[in-house]
Amino acid sequence: MKSSSPRWAVIVPGAVFGAAMVGLTIYRILRASGDDPVKAAVFLGSLIVALGVVAAIVVLAYRAASTSTQRLLTVLEENHHGQAFAILKTEGLQADV
Numbered sequence: 216m217k218s219s220s221p222r223w224a225v226i227v228p229g230a231v232f233g234a235a236m237v238g239l240t241i242y243r244i245l246r247a248s249g250d251d252p253v254k255a256a257v258f259l260g261s262l263i264v265a266l267g268v269v270a271a272i273v274v275l276a277y278r279a280a281s282t283s284t285q286r287l288l289t290v291l292e293e294n295h296h297g298q299a300f301a302i303l304k305t306e307g308l309q310a311d312v
Contacts, residue, residue, distance in 0.1 A: 237266065 240262065248255035291300060 237262075 241259070244258040244262065245255055248258060291298075
């Protein structure tokens with residue numbers, strides 16, 4: 216088994232890139248609003264709502280994947296107690312199991 220999951224090699228650069236894009240978006244929104252604070256507040260409010268929706272989708276997808284993995288482990292343990300299995304799926308699933 217590997218000591219760490221290769222998923223972090225994908226997650227960390229994606230998170231850094233996402234944070235940079237959000238920062239750039241906020242900067243451009245504030246620049247585009249000029250001197251109108253109402254316009255800036257509406258844009259920032261919309262951005263916060265959109266980020267909340269994205270975060271909720273990510274959390275729900277992660278929970279669904281985690282639940283599926285746990286369900287698989289439960290079924291295998293109940294039906295085939297004490298046996299070993301070759302998992303021919305992603306390395307992430309192999310590491311989780």
